Amino acid sequence: MSFFSKNILTKDELDLIAKTISEVEKTTIGEVRVQVQKRRAWKDRYLPVYDLALKNFHELGMNNTKDKTGVLVFLLISDQKFQIIGDEGIHKKVTKEFWDVLALKMIDYFRQNKFADGIIEAVKQIGEVLAREFPMKAGDTNELSNDVIIS
DSSP states (O other): OOOOOSSOOOHHHHHHHHHHHHHHHTTBSOEEEEEEEOSOOGGGTTSOHHHHHHHHHHHTTGGGSTTSOEEEEEEETTTTEEEEEEOHHHHTTSOHHHHHHHHHHHHHHHHTTOHHHHHHHHHHHHHHHHHHHSBOOTTOOOOSOOSOEEO
16 A cells, blocks of 8 residues: 655645654653655665665764664655664663554554654654653753754
């Protein structure tokens, strides 16, 4: 089943996702990013989606957050796939089951063509876990942009 169409998010939806990320990050030292990649670069044509998402995770500097608490929600439109990547600090406290259940929920939204809703729900659920496991500390700063990356 096709999850993605060419223009899955409107400008208003992109703004709403960024606003949701901003709200989530007020409760945690974690950093959340969303990237929507339209198609693979020629040099990446054989990379599994996980490896491509991990490559982008590093290129975005998400592995350089102070407490290793970055999470990337990566969508690859051309392959109709997505991947959620969390840094090492996250994996010490968040189970594989959480990520699997979250992915299934996103798929349910995407099957209904509710892409923004699926991403927003994922960001909120990631935020709940981050707030519980990595609560906001005094003096914490927003290390990464909250804008959705379109590439």
